[in-house]
Amino acid sequence: MEKKKNHTLRSFTSILLAFFVFVGCLALLSGLAAQDISSATVIKNVRIFDGEKIIPLGTVIFKNGKITAVGQKITVPEGAEVFDGIGHTLLPGLIDAHVHVWDKQNLKQALIFGVTTVVDMSMSIKIMADIKKLQISGRANDRAYLISPGTLVTAPSGHGTQYGLSIPTISKPEEAQEFVDARIAEGSDFIKIIYDDGIAYSLSMPTLSKATLSAVINAAHKRGKIAVVHAATLQNCIDVFEAGGDGLAHLFFNDAFDPEFGRLAARKKVFVIPTLSVLESMSGTSGASALAEDPHVSPYLNPMDITGLKQSFPFKTSRAAYKAAERALRQLRDEVVPILAGTDSPNPGTTYGASLHRELELLVKAGLSPLEALKAATSIPAEKFNLSGLGQIKPGLIADLLLVKGDPATDIKATRNITTIWRNGVKVDREKYLAGVKNAKKARECQKSAPPPKNSESGLISNFEGEKIAANFGAGWIVSTDKMMGGKSAAQYQLAKEGAQGSKGALLVTGTLIKGSAFQWAGAMFSPGPTIMSPANLSLKKSISFWAKGDGKKYAVMIFAQSLGFMPAVQTFVAGPDWKEYVFPFEKFNVDGSDIMGIFIGSSQECGEFTLYIDNVHLK
Numbered sequence: 001m002e003k004k005k006n007h008t009l010r011s012f013t014s015i016l017l018a019f020f021v022f023v024g025c026l027a028l029l030s031g032l033a034a035q036d037i038s039s040a041t042v043i044k045n046v047r048i049f050d051g052e053k054i055i056p057l058g059t060v061i062f063k064n065g066k067i068t069a070v071g072q073k074i075t076v077p078e079g080a081e082v083f084d085g086i087g088h089t090l091l092p093g094l095i096d097a098h099v100h101v102w103d104k105q106n107l108k109q110a111l112i113f114g115v116t117t118v119v120d121m122s123m124s125i126k127i128m129a130d131i132k133k134l135q136i137s138g139r140a141n142d143r144a145y146l147i148s149p150g151t152l153v154t155a156p157s158g159h160g161t162q163y164g165l166s167i168p169t170i171s172k173p174e175e176a177q178e179f180v181d182a183r184i185a186e187g188s189d190f191i192k193i194i195y196d197d198g199i200a201y202s203l204s205m206p207t208l209s210k211a212t213l214s215a216v217i218n219a220a221h222k223r224g225k226i227a228v229v230h231a232a233t234l235q236n237c238i239d240v241f242e243a244g245g246d247g248l249a250h251l252f253f254n255d256a257f258d259p260e261f262g263r264l265a266a267r268k269k270v271f272v273i274p275t276l277s278v279l280e281s282m283s284g285t286s287g288a289s290a291l292a293e294d295p296h297v298s299p300y301l302n303p304m305d306i307t308g309l310k311q312s313f314p315f316k317t318s319r320a321a322y323k324a325a326e327r328a329l330r331q332l333r334d335e336v337v338p339i340l341a342g343t344d345s346p347n348p349g350t351t352y353g354a355s356l357h358r359e360l361e362l363l364v365k366a367g368l369s370p371l372e373a374l375k376a377a378t379s380i381p382a383e384k385f386n387l388s389g390l391g392q393i394k395p396g397l398i399a400d401l402l403l404v405k406g407d408p409a410t411d412i413k414a415t416r417n418i419t420t421i422w423r424n425g426v427k428v429d430r431e432k433y434l435a436g437v438k439n440a441k442k443a444r445e446c447q448k449s450a451p452p453p454k455n456s457e458s459g460l461i462s463n464f465e466g467e468k469i470a471a472n473f474g475a476g477w478i479v480s481t482d483k484m485m486g487g488k489s490a491a492q493y494q495l496a497k498e499g500a501q502g503s504k505g506a507l508l509v510t511g512t513l514i515k516g517s518a519f520q521w522a523g524a525m526f527s528p529g530p531t532i533m534s535p536a537n538l539s540l541k542k543s544i545s546f547w548a549k550g551d552g553k554k555y556a557v558m559i560f561a562q563s564l565g566f567m568p569a570v571q572t573f574v575a576g577p578d579w580k581e582y583v584f585p586f587e588k589f590n591v592d593g594s595d596i597m598g599i600f601i602g603s604s605q606e607c608g609e610f611t612l613y614i615d616n617v618h619l620k
Contacts, residue, residue, distance in 0.1 A: 039063045041399075041425070042076050046085025047407060051092050051379035051392030054371070054409055060090055062399035065425035070393055088419060089407055091374065092391050093117060093400030095381040096144075096356045098249055098273045098342025104131055106352050107143035112300055112433045113353030114421050116400035119342070119385055120148035121228070121249055122160060125186050132187060141426040145400075147385060149192035149228070151183055153216050155206040159194045159230070162487060162519070170208070176215035177222070184223055190385065191220040192249065195240060196232035200253035201282065201315045204515060214243040226385070228273075234258055234328075240270075247271040247384065250344070251328055253282060255320040262331030271338035271384045274329050276322075276362040281349025282313050283322035288349045288358055296416040297354050300433065302440040307565040309355075310590075311348035314519050314570065326366040333367055338384060341377035348567055357416045360408075370412040399425035447562070448594040450537040453528055459541055459619040461526060464495055465505040475532045480525035480600055481511070488514040491522035491602060499615040500547035500579040506615040513603040513610060521558065522610075523602010526617070532598075535562050538586075539593035541619035545583040546601065550575030550612040554605040557582075559589040560598035568598075572605060575612055583620065 040063040048055040050070065061069040061080070076082060093116025101107065101120045104127065110118050120128070128148050134140040154160040156169040170179045180191055195213050198205040208216070213229070220227040226246040231237045234256035237248055241264050251274045258264075265272065280286045288309045291297050301309075332339055341363060343355040350358075356377060363373040382391025389398040401422040406414030421428040455473040462471045469477050481489045491511030499506035511522040528536035544557065555575050558568040569589035573582050586593045601617075603610045 040068070040077050040080035041083070041422070042080045043083045043085050043090055043401075043403065044076065046083075046403070047089040048393060049089060049091050049371075049374055049378075049409060050394065051375065051382075060393060060401070062401070062422070062425050065399055067393060067395055067397050067399050069395060083403070083420065085403065088403050088405050089409070089414065090393065091402040091404065091408070091415070092378040092393050093402055093421070093423065094356055094377045094415070095119065095341070095387070095391060096343055096345070096353075096377070097340040097381040097385070098275050099345045099352065100347075101127065101131075101146065101148070102346070103127070104143065106346070107131065107140075107146060108433070109305075109351075110144040110353040111142070111421065111423060111428055112430055113297070113357065114402040114404075114415065114418050115144050115353045115356050116402070116421070116423050117145040117147075117382075117387060117390055119381065120146055121192050121230075121344075122152040123148050123150065125150050129187060141424045142428070144423075145390070147189040147387070149183065149188045149190050150186050151188070152192040152194055152230075153179065153183070153208075154194040155208050157488070158206045158208070159196045159198070162482070170212060170216070173209075173211045173215035176212065176219040180216060180219035180223060180225070184225065188225070191216065191225050191227045193217070193227055193229045193245070195229050195236050198232070200232040200321075201317055203315065210239055210243065213239065217244050234261070237261075238264065241265060241268040244268075245270060247273065247340075249273055249342075250275045251279065251325040253279065253317050253321055253325075255318055255324045257324060257327060261328055262335040262337060265332055265337045266335035271340055271380070272332055273340045273342040274325065274363070274366075275342050275344045275359075276325065276329075276366065277350050277355050277359045278344035278347045279317075279322055279325050280362065281311075281347065282315075282317045283319050284312060284316045285319050285322060286312065286349040288355065291354050291358055294416060296418065297357065300430070300437055301351070301354060302437045303444045303563060304565050305351040305354065307563050308346055308351045309349060311565060311567050313348050314567070329363075330367040333372070338380050339363070339368065339372070339376045340381045340384060341373065357413070360412050360415060364412045370409050373412055374408060444562070444595070447535060447537060448539065448592070450594070452538065452540055453530075453536050456528070456536075456538070456619070461617040461619065462507070463503060463505065463616050464499060464507045465503060469493065469495060469507065471526060474529060474536060475527040475534070477507075478525050478527070478532065479523075480598075480602070481522040482520045487520050489520050489522035489603075491524070493524050496613060499613075500549075500581075501616075503615060506613045509602055509612045509614065511603065511610060513607045515607045519604075520607075521556070521600065521602060521604040523555075523600055523604075523612070524614070525598050525600045527598050528596055533560065535595040535597050537594045538596050538619055541593060542587075543583050543585040543620045544599055544617070545581060545620050546617040547579050547581050547615045548573070548575045548601075548613060549577060549579045551610060552576055553603070553610055555602060555610075555612055556600070556604040557584050558600040558604070559586070559591055559596060560600070561589075561591045562595040562597065563591060564589075568600065570604070579615070
């Protein structure tokens with residue numbers, strides 16, 4: 001009887017437990033359903049550019065990171081977050097098809113300007129791997145999505161070796177397959193090749209042979225990867241077409257024309273990333289600084305961004321070369337060659353994110369319609385780089401979206417008037433980023449009012465009359481060469497017993513300047529801050545002066561400053577056999593003296609061995 005009672009109790013308990021589990025499951029399912037509904041986002045009454053065409057007035061719904069509905073007659077689910085898009089246009093997140101990512105922060109900056117995907121064209125393998133881990137884990141919604149070739153393919157001492165990264169190089173066709181396989185093993189999404197001997201911008205550097213170029217392209221195709229080539233001249237580009245390359249990373253840099261260029265590109269089924277932003281900067285005619293004055297862009301630009309937009313290349317092509325690129329672009333458009341928008345940020349005259357909006361403007365000025373330019377930054381790069389789920393607004397695709405005020409299909413500059421950005425369905429916090437930019441600008445203003453370095457009041461930096469090379473203030477002098485950027489120039493210095501105007505000492509700087517990178521230097525560097533390359537406020541003085549004599553060659557004074565970004569400002573002088581005083585106002589370097597990190601004096605202009613004496617280095 002007791003056993004029967006216990007059995008009945010256990011049965012009742014089991015039934016009761018099953019009931020509660022059932023009720024719990026209903027509650028859980030109900031909660032999940034409610035969560036699904038509440039997680040839906042609706043943008044209604046909005047003009048839609050879906051990556052191909054304009055839908056004049058429609059609705060887009062997305063949830064859980066995916067677009068679920070697009071059209072004109074769509075029921076809005078209860079509990080959804082609703083955005084009224086009257087007067088706005090909804091675009092796929094923009095794709096910048098040519099950047100160089102130096103740091104993870106670059107991707108956050110790109111996203112703030114509606115660039116939800118970037119195609120890097122060469123970067124550190126370690127940084128690439130770290131970013132891809134974040135993307136795979138789903139923890140990268142606060143930055144643009146990245147694809148990259150990682151290490152580029154270049155010749156020993158060729159273009160791409162000058163940026164401070166130790167990279168492998170290739171010398172002959174027989175090495176191609178092994179080289180490409182190694183890049184793919186590192187995680188390359190595609191293969192990027194350099195075919196550029198520097199002649200387009202009056203430099204000389206090694207590059208791949210035509211045979212090696214073809215072998216690398218074939219090796220990439222054998223492994224199912226596309227090959228994108230940096231080709232600097234018109235003839236280089238034609239060689240790439242004939243070798244079977246899939247795309248050009250730039251239009252050519254030289255002033256050249258071939259009436260068959262567009263037709264050949266079409267026959268060979270290549271795509272082209274013109275990078276007009278950087279070609280314009282190289283030609284010395286850039287209008288990129290106007291971005292810093294655009295009220296829709298400038299609040300989100302930190303001081304370094306603004307500096308980058310105002311910079312120009314240390315070497316120049318010509319205005320005619322830029323016009324030749326525009327002419328070639330129109331040939332490509334007429335032949336319906338796929339054109340992709342890319343900026344080559346962060347080269348001088350560009351910055352991440354914001355410069356893509358300038359690139360769209362330049363594409364339209366060069367002859368594309370606004371709609372064609374929008375395709376160049378959305379559906380076309382998504383197709384050519386196999387970016388599945390991106391570049392269009394269609395059900396089932398990823399909810400990378402950009403809501404802007406106005407109609408960029410009629411006024412391309414409307415892409416800058418950003419209202420909201422979604423990355424993978426998650427709304428981007430532009431306000432938080434804006435607060436960070438404001439803090440950076442405040443810090444820059446504080447540097448302007450920082451006290452000058454101790455012992456700098458007299459202005460004397462060094463007279464070189466002691467027993468060692470010393471400075472009255474700051475971190476002192478060091479030898480500085482382009483080796484830090486992959487160059488091969490060399491320098492050394494020592495005290496000399498006789499100086500200018502009968503003084504008891506001078507600094508003798510000797511060495512060898514070797515051309516082979518985009519920018520070379522060798523000489524002596526003074527750091528006015530407490531540590532090497534830390535900023536110092538020297539604005540109480542207005543110029544740098546020194547006495548010099550030498551071997552009759554042209555030399556350079558370079559100023560490194562926070563406000564100049566990554567590139568120094570340069571002035572030149574000729575050091576003859578007799579001592580002479582040289583005075584260079586800070587304003588000649590486009591600096592006010594408040595954030596100077598280094599002052600370089602040495603060789604950067606004429607290759608070969610050099611001998612230079614300097615003395616009595618002062619601030620005046």
